[in-house]
Amino acid sequence: MVPSNDRDGGNTGNTGNDDKVHYPKVVLVTGACRFLGGYLTARLAQNPLIDTVIxxxxxxxxxxMLRRMGRAExxxxxxxxxxxxxxxxxxxxDTVVHAAAASYAPRSGGSAALKELNVMGAMQxxxxxxxxxxxxRVVLKSTSEVYGSSxxxxxxFTEDSSSRRPFREGFAKDSLDIEGYVRALARRRPDIAVTILRLANMIGPAMDTLLSRYLAGPLVPTMLGRDARLQLLHEQDALGALERAAMAGKAGTFNIGADGIIMLSQAIRRAGRIPLPVPGSGVWALDSLRRANKYAEISRDQYAYLSYxxxxxxxxxxxxxxxQPKWTTAEAFDDYVRGRGLTPIIDPNRVRSLEGRVIALAQRWGSRNPIPWGGVDRFG
Known part of the structure; x- marks a missing residue:
């Protein structure tokens, strides 16, 4: 199910400088069988300013999907x-949108096949x-994973930031390599406007991602003593950002993410899941739980993201x-929960109500037992 268009895709309307923009006439989109490539093609095909979409x-x-693409070839x-x-x-x-990079390996071939698909495809x-x-103009769908997590x-992270440690392999390493290739294109062809969009972790009713599968299981393993800060991006806002970049032709690198954050513990509660705190090293031993919850093997980079x-x-x-995205991080996550029809294992409303009562009780206790001015808090 795809969300309705009442909040569809962020602000792709004109800005003050759009009178100087030369809109694309023929746009080619890669990755048409995937969610972003397919639905972006459908959006662009509905735009009367574009002559042809391939x-x-x-x-x-x-x-x-072919039906949704309408007049696109x-x-x-x-x-x-x-x-x-x-x-x-x-x-x-005149405009190429490269949206085909995959973050998970094909069923056969593993990480080697994934690298071949992503890196060699981008080079060609x-x-x-x-x-x-x-x-x-060339628009590249990249990822916030290039910054890592620690x-x-x-x-x-600003666009000028880099990972605290070098990547030796994996999707983040491939994404950095692909960014390097498209920047090389910009140097060789300075007449081409190259736009790199580093998308935050996407979520929504229709997209199937590591995060959406991780949070869908009844038990969600968490790293003991850690609570990751999550900035998300609604799937429709991801489409809106790609459409905006294709139409605007603004060169540069841009972080694309929703306003606000939620903690991983909050996300688990909002989804009505049950957290399962485990020692960091124990996560690697939870193969059977991962299979039961239907999410893929957690890589080292993904483990770091779920930790920090x-x-x-x-x-x-x-x-x-x-x-400007239409959904905040919290709104995007709640739309994912609604759209997936996740049956709460623990009622989130009851959890929030209990939290509210605990906070109110603590406040009342504090007002009745104030610490004298100049005194020492026994817990300080």
């Missing part, structure tokens, strides 16, 4: 194949863009890109 993927989208092509250059050249494409695509004189992180979380500064998103 959707590309190695496998065909579902019949429902679907081309079955693997971006790792040089044929993609012919598609761009023959289509006279950007090489094709470099050779095509018609291309004037106990020594800043309060908020990640929060980004999104000033550039609002002031330079001209985009």
């Amino acid at each position: 959707a590309v993927d190695a496998i065909a989208p579902s019949k429902d 679907f081309v079955r092509a693997d971006i790792r194949n040089p044929f993609i250059a012919k598609v761009i050249r023959n289509g006279d494409v 695509l950007f090489a094709a863009c470099q050779k095509a004189p018609s291309v004037r 106990a020594h992180d800043p309060v908020m 979380g990640r929060v980004m500064d999104t000033t550039r998103m609002r002031t330079e890109l001209g985009f």
Whole structure:
């Protein structure tokens, strides 16, 4: 189920500088069989300012997705194949949105196949863009995972921040490599406006992500003594940001995330799940619980995220890109809970009511037993 469009996708309307913007005429979107690529294609196909939308993927989208794409043209092509250059050249494409990067490995091949799909595909695509004189802007869907997660992180990551430790492998490493390739394209073709969107962890009724699966199980293992700070992004706001970037042609790197944060413990309560605190090393031994809860093997980077979380500064998103998400982090998470129809194991309302009574009791106790001025609190 896809959320209704009453709050659809953030601000993609005009800003004060839009009278100088040359809107795209022919847009190519990769990853058409995935949620973001498919629904972005559908959005762009509804925009009368765009003449042609070309959707590309190695496998065909579902019949429902093809119907949603409307007037968009679907081309079955693997971006790792040089044929993609012919598609761009023959289509006279001026804007390319690369939304095909996957964060989880295919069923066969594991991490090696994932790296081949992500990195080699991006290299071939950007090489094709470099050779095509018609291309004037490239939008890359990247991820906040490039910042990593650790106990020594800043309060908020800016676009100039970097991970506290180098990545040796995994999706974050692949994403940094892909960003490097698209920046190389910008240096070789300064006439191409390159936009990099570092999306916060996405959530919503329709997207299937590690976080959505992790929080859907009845028991949610948590790291003992740690409570991650989560900044999320509603799936429809992710689409809105990609659409805005494709239309605006604003070069640069932008953090894309919702306002506000929630703690992992709050998210578990709001979903009505039962937390299962375990020692950090114990998480790696919970294979049977992971299978029962239907979420994938937790990698080292994902383990760090669930331990510490990640929060980004999104000033550039609002002031330079001209985009403002419609959902806050808490609202996005609540929409995920509603949309998935999660049956609470523990009623969140009862938990909140109990918390309220405990706080009120503590306040009353404090007012009746004040600490004398100049006195010492026994718990201080």
